[in-house]
Amino acid sequence: MAFLWVGLAYFLTAVVAPLIILKLKGGNVAFWTFPTKGWQWSLIAGTLGAIGALGVLLAFGKMASPAYVPVIMSVIFAGAPIVNAIVSTTKEGNWPHVKLPFLLGIALAAVGGYLATKHAPKPPKSPPAPEVSNS
Helix, strand or coil, X not given: CHHHHHHHHHHHHHHHHXXXXXXXXXXXXXXXXXXXXHHHHHHHHHHHHXXXXXXXXXXXXXXXXXXXXXXXXXXXXXHHHHHHHHHHHHHHCCHHHCCHHHHHHHHHHHHHHHHHHHXXXXXXXXXXXXXXXXX
């Protein structure tokens, strides 16, 4: 059920709102006239994003404890910029122009995601029940 609400939120945010804004600003709302490659890549990326959102919701539903939410979110919010930086740089052929701060940023995002995952706050373990003697 949660995915339906997320889908509705995506639809309102990503479809209805931009159409309203485009219409108010006098822009072209005839999206079928946009360049084919542009809308195809956008559709593919949006579909992959929706699949990712479904995966996150399924992961949340299978968690033993809400304490694991920071783990999942750190993987997503550290991983997505890393993937985006690598794919964009590769796609644009900009690797010859990469400088050390860019690589450090990717490395620090990876280290931050790892540290947040490895050291996520967890509730303390319950102490063992005291032994009851039968004397």
